[in-house]
Amino acid sequence: AQSVTQLGSHVSVSEGALVLLRCNYSSSVPPYLFWYVQYPNQGLQLLLKYTSAATLVKGINDFEAEFKKSETSFHLTKPSAHMSDAAEYFCAVSRGTSYGKLTFGQGTILTVHP
Amino acid sequence: DGGITQSPKYLFRKEGQNVTLSCEQNLNHDAMYWYRQDPGQGLRLIYYSQIVNDFQKGDIAEGYSVSREKKESFPLTVTSAQKNPTAFYLCASMVGQGIGNEQFFGPGTRLTVL
Numbered sequence: 111a112q113s114v115t116q117l118g119s120h121v122s123v124s125e126g127a128l129v130l131l132r133c134n135y136s137s138s139v140p141p142y143l144f145w146y147v148q149y150p151n152q153g154l155q156l157l158l159k160y161t162s163a164a165t166l167v168k169g170i171n172d173f174e175a176e177f178k179k180s181e182t183s184f185h186l187t188k189p190s191a192h193m194s195d196a197a198e199y200f201c202a203v204s205r206g207t208s209y210g211k212l213t214f215g216q217g218t219i220l221t222v223h224p
Numbered sequence: 225d226g227g228i229t230q231s232p233k234y235l236f237r238k239e240g241q242n243v244t245l246s247c248e249q250n251l252n253h254d255a256m257y258w259y260r261q262d263p264g265q266g267l268r269l270i271y272y273s274q275i276v277n278d279f280q281k282g283d284i285a286e287g288y289s290v291s292r293e294k295k296e297s298f299p300l301t302v303t304s305a306q307k308n309p310t311a312f313y314l315c316a317s318m319v320g321q322g323i324g325n326e327q328f329f330g331p332g333t334r335l336t337v338l
Contacts, residue, residue: 119264142324153228153314153329154267161324200266204323209274210255211282212327214266 112137112203116215124223129188131218133175133201136182142204143184144212145175149197157199160184171195196222226251228330230315235335237302237309245300245333247315255318256298257327260284260311267314273298302335310337 117132135141142161146154158169165177175186184201201215228249237243249256255274259267269282273292287306292298298317302309312334316327 114266144326146329151312151332151334153230153331154316154327155329156326159324159326202267206323209272209280210318210320210323210325210327211257211269211272212267214268216264216266 112139112141112205112213114201114203114213114215116199116201116218118218119216120219120221122221122223123191125193126190129173129186129191129195129220131186131199131201131220133184133186133215134182135184135201135203137203137206139206141206143175143177144202144204145169145173145184145186146200146202147197148200148217154200157186191220191222193222193224196220228315228317228328230313230330230333232333233331235333237335237337239337240304242301242303243335245302245313245315245335247298247300247330249296249298249315249317249328249330251317251319251328252295253317253319253328254295255320256292257316257318258282258288258290258298258300259314259316261314261332262311270300270313309335311335 113136145157202212205211231246257272258270271290273279289301315330
């Protein structure tokens with residue numbers, strides 16, 4: 111069965127600092143991996159996805175993630191945090207069957223300090 | 225603009241009452257999904273549907289029911305059998321049935337049981 115672990119339920123950074131949100135996955139099949147962002151009381155918006163085309167995936171708002179099979183990781187990074195990046199971030203893995211079902215991690219709340 | 229709408233945004237229910245949450249999409253997507261979100265638990269799949277007049281139970285279907293009479297609509301009923309219905313409910317849709325496709329999310333409905 112596929113599963114996702116996000117290390118750190120809360121991450122706090124200063125504006126302009128590096129953002130690193132960690133995601134480790136478990137999958138019995140080649141995974142499809144996603145990062146979504148959620149602003150308070152809103153739905154989820156896709157940041158980026160990995161579908162085996164390239165291990166370094168670039169997304170919106172200067173976010174990127176690197177797929178590392180040996181480490182079963184798909185960490186999300188951004189070189190310089192902005193106040194508007196404050197939100198909750200979810201990593202998700204495809205369950206490897208049809209129907210497009212996803213398994214989500216528990217989420218990481220990112221706080222950005224001035 | 226194409227997208228997913230959910231209504232109402234906030235919903236209050238007395239114990240013992242059934243309530244129905246609306247989800248409509250004009251993206252012409254085949255697949256639709258209902259998730260429940262609780263703090264610190266990520267998103268959990270309630271029901272999903274690949275085509276009209278067909279739907280499947282997700283991981284936490286007990287106490288919920290759905291219908292899919294039209295491609296663009298996928299309402300969720302929270303029944304009195306659901307023991308702890310207070311949560312944030314998210315509807316999503318996806319084009320096709322592939323496992324690498326992204327899901328698009330609505331803005332959510334926050335249900336509170338009084």
